Amino acid sequence: MNDTPGWASPGSAPSDGQDATVPGPAAPADDTASKWSASQPPAGQWSPPSPPGAGPGAPRRPAPGWGNAGPGGAPGGGWGKPPAAKPGVIPLRPLSVGEILDGAVSTMRTHWRTVLSVSLVVAVISQIGEILVQRYLVPEPTTIDQDASASEVLRQTAESTQSNLLAEAPSLVITLIGTIFVTAVLTMVVSRSVLGRPVTLADAWNEARPRLLQLLGLTLLLPFASVVVLTIGILPGLLVGSAGGAVLAFLGGMAALLVIIWLMVRFTLASPALMLERQGVLTALRRSAKLVSGSWWRVFGIQVLTFVLVMFVTLVIALPFSVLAMTADGSFLDSLLSGDTPDFSWPFLIITGIGSVIALTVTYPISAGVSVLLYVDQRIRREALDLELARAAGVSGDGTQQPGHGSPRG
Incomplete structure (x- = not known):
């Protein structure tokens, strides 16, 4: 049964049930043993011709490509393994971590008009929503009674969290919609850049639009599953309602957090x-689980590295704007120094919002690019997708153009 659907643009990969054996070389047409005379002359000593002007005693240089090993033990005359084809931003072979990150950045650099226009529009809209929410909807933080019992502290914390989530709901909805749009469009941009093909915003949108509802369902399903797992973890401690219950809730929450990380x-x-x-939500989840199986720690490490990189870039970009915002709004700094709840003024929100827009515009493509290229890498490693991609790009395994194809860049 074929449960390995193909990539929509390049074509399908070999199925799991397909016979992957490669037939060996054909036998010679005439297998009759050659007849040699019993009497043979002595073996001759062949030597390469000496360069012009060299005398009989001059040292002989080995012929190129025969016996003179190059770097890594490969013969120096071109007998090493040819480099992998690279029609786009990545070579068509299993990728290293650096090549995945470089491919994401190269996609942003190559298709900067399409990539940055999508990221900028979504970042501006989401930040406007965030500014309005912080200015008008975020409630005053709930003060926890220091003399309250453990169950009362848990109740007050739950009420404060619920109030904040309700206030942040409009901003979360705007961010969710923006993230879905960016993910859908940039996924198509990266898939084209792997093949070295040009892509416009209209092209990417037309390809991504039919999948938006399924992507919305997937995006909502994963956080919902996380909430369910976390609730199951802390619910026994909440039901106990004592000091022991608080400890039990903490331990259950930590265990649930580990399960959530494993699932994500x-x-x-x-x-x-x-x-x-172009599969459904459940099929996509099964495909992801199959591709990650056996490589969980590698995928986890790459995702953590990407998160750290994104946070570092965000900090470098947003920090100067935060300092400028606190300088422009003296009341915010005074509130922090006095320990009072800071009042978000318009100058502070606008300046920090500009910094956030720039940071999101840069980091959105990096996150989306790493996710897509990691998917491509796993399929190359497990399903030989590189062969399909090479055929789709019109190049052979050594990077030369196949007959009958135009330029791989379209």
């Missing part, structure tokens, strides 16, 4: 699988 990594490739293989 296991399903981290579901989004590109859904968009590029």
Whole structure:
């Protein structure tokens, strides 16, 4: 049964049930043994011709490509393994971590008009929503009674969290819609950049639009599953309602957090699988679990490294704007120094919002690019997708153009 759907643009990969054996070389047409005379002359000593002007005693240089090993033990005359084809931003072979990150940045640099226009528009809209929410909807923080019992502290904390979530709901909805739009469009941009093909915003949108509802369902399903797991973890402690219950809730919450991390990594490739293989939500989840299986720690490490990189870039970009905002709004700094709740003024919100827009515009493509290229890498490693991509790009395994194809860049 074929349960390995193909990439929508390049074509399908070999199925799991397909016979992957490669037939060996054909036998010679005439297998009759050659007849040699019993009497043979002595073996001759062949030597390469000496360069012009060299005398009989001059040292002989070995012929190129025969016996003179190059770097890494490969013969120096071109007998090493040819480099992998690279029609786009990545070579068509299993990728290293650096190549995945470089491919994400190269996509942003190559298709900067399309990539940055999408990221900028979404970042501006989401930040406007965030500013309005912080200015008008965020409630005053709930003060926890220091003399309250453990159960009362848990109740007050739950009420404060519920109030903040309700206030942040409009901003979360705007951010969710923006993230879905960016993910869908940038996934198509990265898939084209792998093949070295040009892509416009209209092209990417037309390809991504039919999958938006499924992507919305997937994006909502994963946080919902996380909330369910977290609730199951802390519910026994909340029901106990004593000091022991608080400890039990903490331990259950930590255990639930580990399960959530395991699930998020296991399903981290579901989004590109859904968009590029044109499958349903549940099928995309199964595909992600299959691709991550056996490589969980590698995928986890790459995702953590990407998160750290994104946070570092965000900090470098946003920090100067935060300092400028606090300088422009003296009341905010006074509130922090006095320990009072800071009042978000318009100058502070606008300046920090500009910094956030710039940071999101840069980091959105990095996150989306790493996710798609990690998906491509896992399929190359497990399903030989590089062969399909090379055929789709019109190049052979050594990077030369196949007959009958135009330029791989369209």
